[in-house]
Structure formats: structure tokens, C-alpha cells
Amino acid sequence: MSLLTIPLPFFSYSDGKEEYKYHVSQQGIDVKLFFVETNLEYNRFFAWGSTLKNNNNNDVIIIRLLSRDDYRASYSARFYVKTKSLNKNTLDISIAHQMKLLIKRNELQPIALLSDQEQSAANDIAVINADETIRETEKKRLISARIGQGKYRSDLLMEWQGCAVTGCTDEALLVASHIKPWSRSTNEERLDPNNGLLLVATLDKAFDRYLISFNDDGTILISKAFKDYALVGITSDIKIKTKQEHAKYLVDHRQQFENLQAI
Structure with a gap:
């Protein structure tokens, strides 16, 4: 892999369900994640050299930003990280995955507080998405109705x-x-x-x-x-x-x- 060359300090990606916006500087990368269906927006600044946790709860240190294939693709904007628990080997972690991991652990809260009504809707939509007994087409209809x-x-x-x-x-x-x-x-x-x-x-x-x-x-x-x-x-x-x-x-x-x- 080679270092990502970014023609502009800002770029974004959206797939209709999630929208990621990145602003890259010498200090690190500022990421904004917006979930279209729930209207929830999260923001996180990842400084170069800062320590995170991966799926296995291992410490990882952000070294730099890399691209795999096309950097405009959904999950290809990635951190190049170093872990202490894997004999200091290096690996990459997608920015999207790291954001979702922080949200799942409740380490990342929405930028704006939701009203009770909005929070209730967001919770209901999360339940729909997690229900494996509902077909995807019906999930879309239920979410739209909600x-x-x-x-x-x-x-x-x-x-x-x-x-x-x-x-x-x-x-x-x-x-x-x-x-x-x-x-x-x-x-x-x-x-x-x-x-x-x-x-x-x-x-x-x-x-x-x-x-x-x-x-x-x-x-x-x-x-x-x-x-x-x-x-x-x-x-x-x-x-x-x-x-x-x-x-x-x-x-x-x-x-x-x-x-x-x-x-």
C-alpha cells in the first residue's frame, strides 16, 4: 500500500443509507458520519498517533491514512495502524468500521441531542433493522412508515x-x-x-x-x-x-x- 494522495482537503461518500465526510489535515482526519434513515449525525477527530481499540480490544495507533483501490469507495479510506499485541505488525482499519465501533461501544454520541420523539423513532428503526425475521423489502417499508x-x-x-x-x-x-x-x-x-x-x-x-x-x-x-x-x-x-x-x-x-x- 502507498500513502493516499488527496487532491482536496475534503471529500465525502454516500451510499443512500450512510454518508461519510472527511477533512484531512496535517494534524489528522475529521470524520462526520450521517445515518440517513435515523437522521443521526456523529463527529470524530482522529489525530495522527492517537490510540484506538480494534475488534479484539487491542490498542492500535494511527500512523497515516491509506487508500485501497479507489478512495471514493465506501470502506476504502483506511487508517494504517500499529498494534502492540500483534508483535508490532501493521494493519489497516476502515474509518467507517472504526466509527461504528465507537458508536456501538457508546463512546461516540450524536452531535445534536434528539427530541424524545426523534429518539423513539431512532430506537424503533434500530429494532426493525436488527429483526432477522423481517425481509429487507418489508424493513424498508416499515422504516419509511415510521x-x-x-x-x-x-x-x-x-x-x-x-x-x-x-x-x-x-x-x-x-x-x-x-x-x-x-x-x-x-x-x-x-x-x-x-x-x-x-x-x-x-x-x-x-x-x-x-x-x-x-x-x-x-x-x-x-x-x-x-x-x-x-x-x-x-x-x-x-x-x-x-x-x-x-x-x-x-x-x-x-x-x-x-x-x-x-x-
Whole structure:
């Protein structure tokens, strides 16, 4: 292997699921890893000469950056390292692998803190990816549904034509929201468009927190804890266009809503 010649101090790679960005300097290499499906971003600076751990928990010392084949390929940007436990032999470790190893060991945290809702989604997606009983095609559909994208979102856009409450049609403001929460739904229910409402972001948040709910006929229910509901455009005479297929999901949401009213 020979030293990697980098024409620019910055380059990146993305395969649709993960995106790696590298900035190389005389001091070391700054790496940013972004997971597309979970919207998680990690950053790590690897200084030349710093000590890491490999898979076998052996100390490895970063010597320099190497390339195997094309440096633009996913895992070919690699550290050239020295280990103390292998008779000081040298080997290489991919940057991508080292980043994932640090994340797995909880030694590397996301750059930005996630909201509870975002963290919940990230955890659910991790569970889906780890489930070997689910086919890859179904995993993709479930992940898209969990983040309110893909076919699930398209189905809701076709069904509702806009926000179920306000009628807003600006897709940038619309959220594909599950009626029966993801955590209590089967995989079939998670993909069922009848288990979904299309709402503007403010109303989606209110619905998710059980500040509002709906009867089977679509009339709105407003929580006693929601004091400022009028400030976000909610009135007690709101009624959405529901179908019979929504009823089994609405009853679940209403039950949680009513439980909170009794507290």
C-alpha cells in the first residue's frame, strides 16, 4: 500500500443509507458520519498517533491514512495502524468500521441531542433493522412508515389531500401521523394507511401528546390540559372526514386520551 494522495482537503461518500465526510489535515482526519434513515449525525477527530481499540480490544495507533483501490469507495479510506499485541505488525482499519465501533461501544454520541420523539423513532428503526425475521423489502417499508415517508406518506396524501383538520395542502408542513401508536401496533397496522392522519406539524404534535383526539364520526375532543388550543387554530366544532376503517384505530387513541383526562 502507498500513502493516499488527496487532491482536496475534503471529500465525502454516500451510499443512500450512510454518508461519510472527511477533512484531512496535517494534524489528522475529521470524520462526520450521517445515518440517513435515523437522521443521526456523529463527529470524530482522529489525530495522527492517537490510540484506538480494534475488534479484539487491542490498542492500535494511527500512523497515516491509506487508500485501497479507489478512495471514493465506501470502506476504502483506511487508517494504517500499529498494534502492540500483534508483535508490532501493521494493519489497516476502515474509518467507517472504526466509527461504528465507537458508536456501538457508546463512546461516540450524536452531535445534536434528539427530541424524545426523534429518539423513539431512532430506537424503533434500530429494532426493525436488527429483526432477522423481517425481509429487507418489508424493513424498508416499515422504516419509511415510521418516519412518515415513502408509500405510507403517499397513501395518506392521496387519502386526505391535505391536513385532515385545516385542509392545508403545503406538503412541507404536513406530517404522516399514526393514530394507534407505533409501539402498540403490529407490523400490518404500522403499514395500514387507515391507521394514519395527515396533519400540520402543530396538530400532529398535539395529537401525538393526546391533547386532542377524535370520535368515530370525526368530531374533535380537546384535552382539559390544552388551555391554549384556540391559539393554534383549534375550535370545538372541528370535524374531520373519517371512514369506518379508521374506527378501530381511533378507539385506541381515544382510550389513551381518556386515561389522561382521568388523572
